[in-house]
Amino acid sequence: METLLHQLTHGNALILIIILGIGGSFQNGYHITSLSSPSPYIQRFINSSWYDRYEEPPPPQTVTTIWSLIVSMYAVGGLFGTVSVKFISGMVGRKKTMICNSCIAIAAAGIMMASKGAKSYEMIIAARILNGYSAGLGMCTHLMYLGEISPRNIRGAVTLTSATFLSLGRLSGRFFGLSEILGCEELWNIVLCVPAFFSLVQVIALPFLPDAPRYLFIEKGDDKACRRALQSLWGQGDYKQEMDDMLAEQVAIEAAPPKSPLKLLRDSTVRWQLITMSLIYCCNQLSGLSTISTFSFDIFLKAGIPRDKIRYVTLGLGLSEIITSVLCGLLIEHTGRRPLFWICYGVMSASWVLVTVTLNLEVSSYWVPYVAACLINLFILFCGGPVGATATLNSEIFIQSHRLAALVLMGIQRWLVVAMLGLVFPFLIRINRIFFICLYVILYSITVCGKSFLEKRRLETKL
Numbered sequence: 001m002e003t004l005l006h007q008l009t010h011g012n013a014l015i016l017i018i019i020l021g022i023g024g025s026f027q028n029g030y031h032i033t034s035l036s037s038p039s040p041y042i043q044r045f046i047n048s049s050w051y052d053r054y055e056e057p058p059p060p061q062t063v064t065t066i067w068s069l070i071v072s073m074y075a076v077g078g079l080f081g082t083v084s085v086k087f088i089s090g091m092v093g094r095k096k097t098m099i100c101n102s103c104i105a106i107a108a109a110g111i112m113m114a115s116k117g118a119k120s121y122e123m124i125i126a127a128r129i130l131n132g133y134s135a136g137l138g139m140c141t142h143l144m145y146l147g148e149i150s151p152r153n154i155r156g157a158v159t160l161t162s163a164t165f166l167s168l169g170r171l172s173g174r175f176f177g178l179s180e181i182l183g184c185e186e187l188w189n190i191v192l193c194v195p196a197f198f199s200l201v202q203v204i205a206l207p208f209l210p211d212a213p214r215y216l217f218i219e220k221g222d223d224k225a226c227r228r229a230l231q232s233l234w235g236q237g238d239y240k241q242e243m244d245d246m247l248a249e250q251v252a253i254e255a256a257p258p259k260s261p262l263k264l265l266r267d268s269t270v271r272w273q274l275i276t277m278s279l280i281y282c283c284n285q286l287s288g289l290s291t292i293s294t295f296s297f298d299i300f301l302k303a304g305i306p307r308d309k310i311r312y313v314t315l316g317l318g319l320s321e322i323i324t325s326v327l328c329g330l331l332i333e334h335t336g337r338r339p340l341f342w343i344c345y346g347v348m349s350a351s352w353v354l355v356t357v358t359l360n361l362e363v364s365s366y367w368v369p370y371v372a373a374c375l376i377n378l379f380i381l382f383c384g385g386p387v388g389a390t391a392t393l394n395s396e397i398f399i400q401s402h403r404l405a406a407l408v409l410m411g412i413q414r415w416l417v418v419a420m421l422g423l424v425f426p427f428l429i430r431i432n433r434i435f436f437i438c439l440y441v442i443l444y445s446i447t448v449c450g451k452s453f454l455e456k457r458r459l460e461t462k463l
Helices: 002-008 013-023 025-034 039-054 060-092 094-118 121-149 152-159 161-176 185-191 195-208 213-219 223-234 240-255 261-266 268-286 289-303 307-335 337-359 368-397 400-428 434-456
Strands: none
Touching (some): 013 025, 013 094, 013 121, 013 161, 013 195, 013 223, 025 121, 025 161, 025 195, 039 060, 039 185, 060 121, 094 121, 094 195, 121 152, 213 240, 261 268, 261 400, 268 289, 268 368, 268 400, 289 307, 289 400, 337 368
């Protein structure tokens, strides 16, 4: 811990990590949770907009469909953002990609702000697509940037800050959604535009900070700019070890040139790395974390929590995420990746079993819904282990020439699953408790299959 603090405070690394965070994973976290609080107001807005156009109320199924599109189109935008990261970041570099990405986020906020006055739910959908594109591009570039600025001995802890800012974004989305802040019917469009302020800060500050040293050395071939970037980030020094590591990696890349995502899928030498990453991403997405973040208001309402208390319960979820991301950052280099996965997945699975039981007993006593809320908080606390450990894996089990393609493939998988859940969940929430049972069964099955795969082929990684 002292080594980490010593290295972070001897240059501009800490400032860069914060600036990257507020324009990267923070944005994704905020947009995932910010829809939960104003969801009743947005659905009423859909109703009123429809009535103003057609002079008749829309069928309930139509409102649910439009609402599902508003939720899921964010993931569609994220999918396109992820696919474009290889082209954009390779062409203009990590720093300029983040700046352009923040400009897209600001444009999306402008469309969202104008949607209410224009009485157009189509503008909300368009803004959500742009926000998703910005999140997909920003998340991938943020992870690459962190992996390429950090020395090997603290790379896990530095990369894990992306998960911390993701949790901060989720907490902020819930905080600004409180009725005492911006969570009222008159301000629902403003609460969805708050991240644009942080994007503006990144646009202003990032030009004064260095680009990723590994990008400058390996892809641009500028060793002097790389050394200047290292000294700016981590303080004065010769950084011979870091430069030698980059040189060795450059030699490896020359022997194995960068691959496209399709070529990487066909490469049998990295098949087990891809299977490992795919299984872990599936576990993370299908565990229920994404749906809790986006639909927490509906979930707790269905669980029996009083409507006026739900926003404060969801704020507790945000605090739990912050705690677990910080703890994971402190533990990851000491415990290793594998224990974080197996222990946390086990507790998460047990939590969903108990949630399913308590939801079926909610009518028996007034305190049962609060037990369900506590169990969901327990689930969130242990989600940080797998989510945090996943953030470090891409830079650890793939060489530089494979990382970008692997990141694109995993991003495509992630956003496809999020889009599916966004489309299906508003309908599933009506089907009593079956959703929670399905979550547990899917998570447990994938985890068991993943364990059998990984035990069969022991990868030479930090899993």
